[in-house]
Amino acid sequence: MSFIIGKKCEGVCDTACVDVCPVDCINGPISVTGRGEEVENMTEEEKKGLQLYIDPTECINCGACLYECPVDAIYDDEEIAIAEGELDAVKKNYKFYGQEFKDIS
Numbered sequence: 001m002s003f004i005i006g007k008k009c010e011g012v013c014d015t016a017c018v019d020v021c022p023v024d025c026i027n028g029p030i031s032v033t034g035r036g037e038e039v040e041n042m043t044e045e046e047k048k049g050l051q052l053y054i055d056p057t058e059c060i061n062c063g064a065c066l067y068e069c070p071v072d073a074i075y076d077d078e079e080i081a082i083a084e085g086e087l088d089a090v091k092k093n094y095k096f097y098g099q100e101f102k103d104i105s
């Protein structure tokens with residue numbers, strides 16, 4: 001199980017979480033090696049629908065990112081995210097990194 005970024009990040013892409021992650025596993029919104037810099041010069045309109053992602057296989061569940069997010073978009077567990085109606089967001093995090101999400105619940 002991994003930390004996951006939910007849909008509240010869409011259109012926000014704040015990089016406070018990226019800056020504190022000790023293993024650099026928060027990326028996007030466009031490149032899997034990006035660190036949010038792609039949105040720096042975008043308008044609010046251009047940012048619509050864009051979000052950051054956590055690589056589920058790299059996240060070490062340290063929790064450093066959780067309280068940095070200004071819009072509370074980060075879940076500390078996939079199961080909790082799914083229970084909160086964020087199954088699509090969980091799948092998006094996996095898909096962004098070319099991984100398949102296997103729902104074992």
Ligand code: SF4
Pocket residue numbers: 003020021022023024025026054058059060061062063064065066
């Ligand atoms: Fe990075 Fe730790 Fe957040 Fe995982 S829990 S994304 S390792 S800061």
